[in-house]
Amino acid sequence: QVQLVESGGGLVQPGGSLRLSCAASGSIFSIYGMGWYRQLPGKQRELVATITSGGRTNYADAVKGRFTISRDNAKNTVYLQMNSLKPEDTAVYYCNADILAKTLLRGNCWGQGTQVTVSS
Secondary structure, eight states, X not given: OEEEEEEOOEEEOTTOOEEEEEEEEESEEEEEXXXXXXXXXXXXXXXXXXXXXXXXXXXXXXXXXXXXXXXXXXXXXXXXXXXXXOGGGOEEEEEEEEEEETTSOEEEEEOOOEEEEEOO
16 A cells, blocks of 8 residues: 655745655555645645656746755655745645556555645
């Protein structure tokens, strides 16, 4: 069984920074793409940023230049450094990973979500 555990959310003032982490654990053979998504109240979940196993990144227009996604393949962990945070960044942030388990079953896994609130 594979699970993703997020950490690092919280309350921050506008203009502040937060760093989210997401660690994958369990019976993992390999991890392909990883990413972060967010869901605002009453809205659909939306892409924030993704990163391939080789380090190629992709960002939503709303966060380009402010957020940075990175990963540590040795630790099966993906990070999201969020700078210059705005109130409209307030959302539940979810980690996602495309994982090949040791059973050779491949699937798309989600974390439980972590709340990020940007408010003065």
